[in-house]
Amino acid sequence: xxxxxxxxxxDTRSGFGAGLVEAGKRNDQVVALCADLIGSLKMxxxxxxxxxxxxxIGIAEANMMGIAAGLTIGGxxxxxxxxxxxxxxxxYDQIRQSIAYSDKNVKICASHAGLxxxxxxxxxxxxxxxxxxxxxxxxxxxxxCDYNQTKAATxxxxxxxxxxxxxxxxxxxxxxTDADQKFEIGKAWMVSxxxxxxxxxxxxxxxxxxxxxxxxxxxxxxxxxxNIHTIKPLDEAAVLKSVAKTGCVVTAEEHNRYGGLxxxxxxxxTRNNPSPQEYVAVNDSFGxxxxxxxxxxxxxxxxxxxxxxxxxxxxxx
Amino acid sequence: MTPxxxxxxxxxxxxxxxxxxxxxxxxxxxxxxxxxxxxxFVALYFHALKHNNKFDMDGxxxxxxxxxxxxxxxxxxxxxARSGYFKISELATFRKLNSRLQGHPTTHEQLPGIRIxxxxxxxxxxxxxxxxxxxxxxxxxxxxxxxxGDGELQEGQTWEAAMYASHNKVDNIISAIDVNGQxxxxxxxxxxxxxxxxxxWEAFGWEVLEMNGNDMTDVIRGLDLAISKTGKGRPIMILxxxxxxxxxxxxxxxxxxxxxxxxxxxxxxxxxxxxxxxGDY
Numbered sequence: 001x002x003x004x005x006x007x008x009x010x011d012t013r014s015g016f017g018a019g020l021v022e023a024g025k026r027n028d029q030v031v032a033l034c035a036d037l038i039g040s041l042k043m044x045x046x047x048x049x050x051x052x053x054x055x056x057i058g059i060a061e062a063n064m065m066g067i068a069a070g071l072t073i074g075g076x077x078x079x080x081x082x083x084x085x086x087x088x089x090x091x092y093d094q095i096r097q098s099i100a101y102s103d104k105n106v107k108i109c110a111s112h113a114g115l116x117x118x119x120x121x122x123x124x125x126x127x128x129x130x131x132x133x134x135x136x137x138x139x140x141x142x143x144x145c146d147y148n149q150t151k152a153a154t155x156x157x158x159x160x161x162x163x164x165x166x167x168x169x170x171x172x173x174x175x176x177t178d179a180d181q182k183f184e185i186g187k188a189w190m191v192s193x194x195x196x197x198x199x200x201x202x203x204x205x206x207x208x209x210x211x212x213x214x215x216x217x218x219x220x221x222x223x224x225x226x227n228i229h230t231i232k233p234l235d236e237a238a239v240l241k242s243v244a245k246t247g248c249v250v251t252a253e254e255h256n257r258y259g260g261l262x263x264x265x266x267x268x269x270t271r272n273n274p275s276p277q278e279y280v281a282v283n284d285s286f287g288x289x290x291x292x293x294x295x296x297x298x299x300x301x302x303x304x305x306x307x308x309x310x311x312x313x314x315x316x317x
Numbered sequence: 318m319t320p321x322x323x324x325x326x327x328x329x330x331x332x333x334x335x336x337x338x339x340x341x342x343x344x345x346x347x348x349x350x351x352x353x354x355x356x357x358f359v360a361l362y363f364h365a366l367k368h369n370n371k372f373d374m375d376g377x378x379x380x381x382x383x384x385x386x387x388x389x390x391x392x393x394x395x396x397x398a399r400s401g402y403f404k405i406s407e408l409a410t411f412r413k414l415n416s417r418l419q420g421h422p423t424t425h426e427q428l429p430g431i432r433i434x435x436x437x438x439x440x441x442x443x444x445x446x447x448x449x450x451x452x453x454x455x456x457x458x459x460x461x462x463x464x465x466g467d468g469e470l471q472e473g474q475t476w477e478a479a480m481y482a483s484h485n486k487v488d489n490i491i492s493a494i495d496v497n498g499q500x501x502x503x504x505x506x507x508x509x510x511x512x513x514x515x516x517x518w519e520a521f522g523w524e525v526l527e528m529n530g531n532d533m534t535d536v537i538r539g540l541d542l543a544i545s546k547t548g549k550g551r552p553i554m555i556l557x558x559x560x561x562x563x564x565x566x567x568x569x570x571x572x573x574x575x576x577x578x579x580x581x582x583x584x585x586x587x588x589x590x591x592x593x594x595x596g597d598y
Binding site for chain 2 (some may be wrong): 060
């Protein structure tokens with residue numbers, strides 16, 4: 001098991017904020033929109049740097065998506081910012097018609113995704129967003145794992161033409177990926193090579209998969225850990241190559257087990273190499289108020305849950 | 318340039334023939350609102366818009382038009398073809414398999430002239446505002462036009478957009494509402510009353526104008542007046558009174574022809590009422 005350490009914890013949304021400023025410096029066509037959540041989305045630095053390229057929309061997310069679509073007509077590259085819940089479910093039809101079907105170069109940037117939003121509770125803890133977004137033809141869906149990867153992803157999507165859903169979160173989590181990494185959309189990242197089981201993880205679950213991998217190694221289980229930061233388009237070759245070696249799979253995500261990363265992996269395996277798979281995901285329920293750590297534990301998304309999923313899937317090999 | 322009202326009226330007659338023939342040809346589509354807006358579209362594309370017939374998605378340094386109530390696509394397609402965006406023969410493919418003329422307008426099939434998909438109602442004003450903001454960022458002095466149905470105002474997003482445009486002084490946009498008082502299930506008065514539209518739009522901070530959308534002279538006057546009022550810190554709204562089905566007597570005075578195609582006999586009756594002026598497709 002490759003060793004990973006970290007010296008600090010940061011929130012992925014701050015990685016987005018830093019990446020947005022950098023993307024704005026690199027390309028003066030980059031503009032940003034926000035629906036009354038500037039502080040939560042960490043957009044202050046962009047606004048300070050580029051006040052004329054920022055649009056405060058107010059609490060009107062549908063209008064924000066439409067305005068973003070319109071801004072692309074004239075060559076702008078709009079980044080919308082609000083919570084994941086209001087970036088997807090609330091505006092699904094606007095995204096579908098005005099952005100995805102119209103093939104508009106809008107970057108839908110969504111913070112506070114999943115249970116780790118915490119105390120605000122289930123009204124705000126969306127666990128269905130990956131599913132909704134990945135079903136839209138032409139939509140790229142990205143869920144980075146730490147501050148550095150989120151920053152790199154934000155810069156990368158500005159250079160990619162087409163609609164993108166970028167999902168990140170609220171809590172501080174270990175920063176363990178390289179600060180100067182190049183983010184390749186659609187390319188899985190080999191976190192640690194192994195032979196016994198493939199763990200495909202996305203977002204906040206990547207660090208937990210690393211923690212699980214270390215404990216599994218102590219138990220004599222050599223897990224391969226792969227970070228699927230781009231859920232669509234999925235790096236099918238990387239998935240199949242890994243499973244050809246290990247023969248079984250655990251998927252880990254902060255999302256409903258219906259429609260998320262696990263289902264994307266399962267579909268690839270079903271078509272190519274049917275293999276035992278266990279899901280670490282929310283079991284088709286809404287969340288509730290609590291601290292992020294309490295919620296991840298209660299809803300089965302913790303390090304221990306990955307370990308037990310590995311133990312279960314190994315018995316099915 | 319002094320508009321040739323007679324010529325514009327003749328083009329509108331041909332457009333009305335196109336609409337009825339297109340809807341008849343596929344036995345589906347929305348003739349009522351299309352006919353009602355024929356004069357507006359002709360005045361827009363043959364008089365008001367400063368546009369390039371060679372289509373470019375970004376539309377820099379030209380006026381842009383967005384149709385929010387996408388179901389009146391027949392009138393838009395006819396006017397786009399008649400003003401040179403694509404061959405008029407393509408109108409025969411409307412709503413048929415493998416056509417660029419989809420039931421509702423879309424960029425997906427790359428039909429020249431279309432910059433956004435519309436059909437699911439209420440989204441067009443937001444898009445038009447976005448395009449208007451891009452023009453300001455690009456120091457592009459051209460204007461953005463948009464058209465909306467009156468029933469469509471029942472969608473809340475329009476009012477989000479209305480609030481945004483006045484607060485942010487988006488004064489390079491000229492929106493129009495097709496006030497025909499009809500929607501699928503009946504009159505707007507019966508389905509969900511729109512109240513005093515002038516007072517509503519004024520309360521939202523827009524400059525409000527009115528015109529008779531079925532009188533070519535008045536449409537020209539209204540559009541010219543609207544253009545003269547741009548750049549003064551307020552978005553412009555034209556409340557355009559029209560008659561759904563205008564030009565075909567049996568399609569007027571009712572909501573029945575909102576989304577119904579004429580049969581062969583009705584087509585003959587309809588075509589007898591509008592002169593073939595520039596040649597059928």
